[in-house]
Amino acid sequence: MNRDEPSGPILRAAGLVKTHRPEGGAPVHAVRGVDLRIERGEFVAVTGPSGAGKSTLLHLLGGLDRPDSGSLWIDGRQVDSFSEARWAVLRRNHIGIVFQFFNLVSNLSVADNVELPALLAGRSPRQARTDRAELLEELGLAGKENCTPGELSGGEQQRVALARALVNSPSLLLADEPAGSLDSKGTREVLRLLARFHQRGQTILLVTHDARMASAADRVISFFDGQVVDDAHLGGGRSRPEAGVADVLKLKG
Amino acid sequence: MRLPLLALLVSGPAHGYELKQALENLLGSAYPQPNVGQIYVTLGRLEKTGLIAGEDVEQSDRPNKRIYRITEAGRETVDAWFEESTGEPRVRDEFFMKLALAPHTGTANQITLINKQRRHYLNTMRDLSKLAAGEDRDNRVAHLLIEGAMLHLQADLDWLERCQEELE
Numbered sequence: 001m002n003r004d005e006p007s008g009p010i011l012r013a014a015g016l017v018k019t020h021r022p023e024g025g026a027p028v029h030a031v032r033g034v035d036l037r038i039e040r041g042e043f044v045a046v047t048g049p050s051g052a053g054k055s056t057l058l059h060l061l062g063g064l065d066r067p068d069s070g071s072l073w074i075d076g077r078q079v080d081s082f083s084e085a086r087w088a089v090l091r092r093n094h095i096g097i098v099f100q101f102f103n104l105v106s107n108l109s110v111a112d113n114v115e116l117p118a119l120l121a122g123r124s125p126r127q128a129r130t131d132r133a134e135l136l137e138e139l140g141l142a143g144k145e146n147c148t149p150g151e152l153s154g155g156e157q158q159r160v161a162l163a164r165a166l167v168n169s170p171s172l173l174l175a176d177e178p179a180g181s182l183d184s185k186g187t188r189e190v191l192r193l194l195a196r197f198h199q200r201g202q203t204i205l206l207v208t209h210d211a212r213m214a215s216a217a218d219r220v221i222s223f224f225d226g227q228v229v230d231d232a233h234l235g236g237g238r239s240r241p242e243a244g245v246a247d248v249l250k251l252k253g
Numbered sequence: 254m255r256l257p258l259l260a261l262l263v264s265g266p267a268h269g270y271e272l273k274q275a276l277e278n279l280l281g282s283a284y285p286q287p288n289v290g291q292i293y294v295t296l297g298r299l300e301k302t303g304l305i306a307g308e309d310v311e312q313s314d315r316p317n318k319r320i321y322r323i324t325e326a327g328r329e330t331v332d333a334w335f336e337e338s339t340g341e342p343r344v345r346d347e348f349f350m351k352l353a354l355a356p357h358t359g360t361a362n363q364i365t366l367i368n369k370q371r372r373h374y375l376n377t378m379r380d381l382s383k384l385a386a387g388e389d390r391d392n393r394v395a396h397l398l399i400e401g402a403m404l405h406l407q408a409d410l411d412w413l414e415r416c417q418e419e420l421e
Contacts, residue, residue, distance in 0.1 A: 048414070049414050049418070184400075191382075210407070211374070211375065211378055211406065211407050211410040212378060212382065212403055212407060214375065214378075215375050215376075215378035215379040215381075215382055216379070216382060220372075220375050222368070222371060224414075224417060224418075224421070225421070229364070229368065229417070229421075230368040230371065230372070232368075232371075232372045232375065234372075234375055234376050234379050235376065235379060
């Protein structure tokens with residue numbers, strides 16, 4: 001196994017390429033040679049118009065889809081040649097994923113949805129229960145343990161999905177348009193929670209077309225037509241930090 | 254500043270400092286705070302044009318304060334203000350000019366300009382998020398102001414994407 005020093009980046013990608021070849025359709029060059037490096041504790045947003053290939057990129061980084069070429073290291077391990085089974089184990093222990101449409105198991109209770117990945121990772125039932133209770137409490141879902149996902153609002157379902165993604169303390173959290181099907185209140189809630197977990201050291205890669213969400217990150221990667229066109233650290237190096245705000249808030253009269 | 258002060262005086266007479274506080278309470282910390290000097294100058298002008306009337310009130314331990322009340326003409330001005338529709342917010346005309354003229358200079362690159370502008374907007378968006386987080390949750394007017402600013406910025410960012418699509 002090829003391991004970098006543990007202090008290295010949490011994720012490194014080199015020359016990732018993915019072309020979708022729909023049957024009978026023209027090939028779609030979704031990811032066209034992406035190099036990427038994400039350090040531990042970073043909160044990175046990938047933003048761009050729909051169809052830019054940013055979801056495909058996230059799928060490649062989470063092993064949900066395979067690149068045509070390129071290399072990928074996660075937590076020091078080179079993973080691009082991993083089998084499906086090894087990816088499954090890697091995701092269970094190291095990568096949490098949140099999707100736009102929650103992807104909860106609809107006939108399991110909220111509690112079981114969150115405990116299942118903990119049990120699969122080898123946690124004792126008692127430990128899984130304790131971790132689940134703690135996370136649900138933290139996410140404002142105490143009392144909803146026995147509900148099924150269908151009984152919850154979209155915002156609540158996404159918080160359950162977040163609990164499920166975080167229950168094994170992953171070194172990397174991937175979020176694909178996590179507020180894409182939520183109203184503005186649900187969106188704010190998801191943002192607040194992502195920011196809170198980030199403050200505690202969670203590494204997050206967020207894919208979004210929403211600039212309001214993207215601006216919560218410390219670093220914004222603009223993705224266009226399958227390629228990184230800009231990679232900007234926010235917050236630092238502004239000569240007049242409040243000048244922009246004052247300008248957009250100024251009312252006439 | 255003129256019309257907001259006038260509108261505040263419709264609900265009753267007040268002195269300058271009270272008006273400053275009323276504006277701050279209404280709009281929250283998000284709105285650039287009006288300075289008190291600016292408010293007194295504006296009140297003076299409003300009085301001169303007969304839209305408000307001032308009266309000095311004696312105070313035992315401090316200098317007199319001037320209390321203003323709205324006049325009939327002032328009331329009509331406020332009503333007319335609410336009656337007319339409001340102009341659209343400005344477009345980012347200076348950036349647009351830069352973008353349009355960049356090819357003529359031979360040095361400035363349009364895509365570089367777009368990327369730079371996007372960084373600027375994203376940083377502003379971030380500052381607005383921080384303002385929103387720090388604002389009193391119950392001040393709905395202040396939150397609506399910030400949200401409005403964010404939606405405008407979102408539109409500016411969408412437009413930058415369009416520019417990039419066309420020009421790349």
